[in-house]
Amino acid sequence: MKIGTHNGSFHADEVLACALLRVLPRFKDAEIVRTRDPALLDTCDIVVDVGAVFDAERQRFDHHQKTFTHTLNSLDSSYKYSTKLSSAGLVYFHFGKEIISTLIQTDAKSSDVDVLVEKLFVKIYEKFIEEVDAIDNGISTHDTPGRYTINTNFSRRIGAFNPSWNEPGNDIDERFHRAMAVAEAEFTDKVHYFSRSWWPxxxxxxxxxxxxxxxxxxxxxxxxxxxxxxxxxxxxxxxxxxxxxxxxxxxxxxxxxxxxxxxxxxxxxxxxxxxxxxxxxxxxxxxxxxxxxxxxxxxxxxxxxxxxxxxxxxxxxxxxxxxxxxxx
The missing domain is CATH 3.10.310 (Diaminopimelate Epimerase; Chain A, domain 1)
Known part of the structure; x- marks a missing residue:
């Protein structure tokens, strides 16, 4: 299996999107192909944050095209969230419940799993994924200047794995994998907190x-x-x-x-x-x-x-x- 995303500098949304996919057993050992070459992307089983195509049936999840305006609410009106999705939000919408189910197999009685998964899907979007979507799409938390800035959020921490402007970037793919490990660990911690502490x-x-x-x-x-x-x-x-x-x-x-x-x-x-x-x-x-x-x-x-x-x-x-x- 191959997961495609763009090469060069990376952002929190595609790092998280790739990390989320690799939680699923079928993508656990998937190769991450970092390229903008359409021919190479065509060889991938799933592509995130590159390619200018959003087509869930074809497993293509980009959000950069001018025609893309999707939100959680527009994809499913039962959800209230109207923040434009990034590649992380797209992957989360389509695979999030399956990912959560994979992570909480031992956290709930079988009779409670469906209710718990739905609750966690909403809570984790609200408390984690929406922030990534908003930051990647340049959406501020305030309509007026805030009283102070937040400089330690998830997107900043993931972005810090990129080489600085005056560092060699020959290890950027290795840095991407390090960032992806951090993203997976943080997401998993969120799921386990909400399933094991918040929900009980x-x-x-x-x-x-x-x-x-x-x-x-x-x-x-x-x-x-x-x-x-x-x-x-x-x-x-x-x-x-x-x-x-x-x-x-x-x-x-x-x-x-x-x-x-x-x-x-x-x-x-x-x-x-x-x-x-x-x-x-x-x-x-x-x-x-x-x-x-x-x-x-x-x-x-x-x-x-x-x-x-x-x-x-x-x-x-x-x-x-x-x-x-x-x-x-």
Whole structure:
């Protein structure tokens, strides 16, 4: 089997596209043919990011032609994403579910695989692939200048494998293979995180939401006995599904040392604004001073931004919750 892509300087999208394909058993040992020669590309079983052709039946996946405007949404209207696809996005759309299934064979019960694959397909596009698509197509995250720049993203890291302008480039194909190994490892890590950590947390959040009135009579707080579970995205999705948008204001859980934490629910999964911050008088205060200011015995700290606080005991953290809710 041969996977064709262009030679010369490489970008994150075709590196990732090739890495994704090689996850599949039939492409595992495929030769990577880096060329722009049409005759050589014609000998390849699949071609990505070169050739000016998008034809899934012929296994040709380029996105540079003027007529190409495809997005995940335009290829399948059940997906909301409208970012123009790169070669990585094209390969992901056509092979992503098969690739994910290959990687999670031991991560889910057979009865759950289809549901999990669909959830992961969407989540990994949103959290990983879409960024590669957007950067390769010159699409900014902001309509106005951002307050700072991100210089450590996946595309930058992969691009850094290229020879510098004043370095010899006689090993560029070897550099491409090194970049591809990094891309495969990062993608695989994402899949395993979402399948092994993020997805199992959904049941924890769902159970806590169902038992919210046991946590506090107001129903505005959730208690997690498993500290550290990734709860935010699940909470927002479950609130929406159950018509409870904006209802949960705080979560309570234990940290690794067995102490208790209270954390504010943000306005959105990626927001730094809280639905209801901890009291202003507590922020940036610690230990005995905090216990005195808050009237909570065993209070340990409240972050200066008011998004999280801690106490020695569950009783203490529940008192912090009670006082904080009085602000609502």
């Amino acid at each position: 947390a959904r049941k924890i959040v769902a159970d806590a939401l169902e038992q919210r009135f046991s946590a506090h009579k107001s129903g505005h707080a959730l208690v997690f006995l498993e500290g550290g579970a990734p709860w935010k995205e699940h909470l927002f999705e479950l609130e929406l599904e159950q018509g409870l948008e904006g209802n949960i204001l705080y979560t309570i859980y234990t940290d690794q040392s067995g102490k208790w934490r209270i954390q504010c629910v943000p306005q959105g999964p990626d927001s730094f604004e809280n639905r209801l911050s901890l009291p202003a008088a507590w922020r940036g205060v610690r230990d005995d001073e905090l216990a005195k200011v808050s009237s909570v015995e065993g209070a340990i700290f409240v972050h200066a931004s008011g998004f999280i606080g801690g106490a020695e005991t569950k009783e203490g953290i529940l008192k912090m919750l009670e006082i904080s809710l009085e602000q609502a």
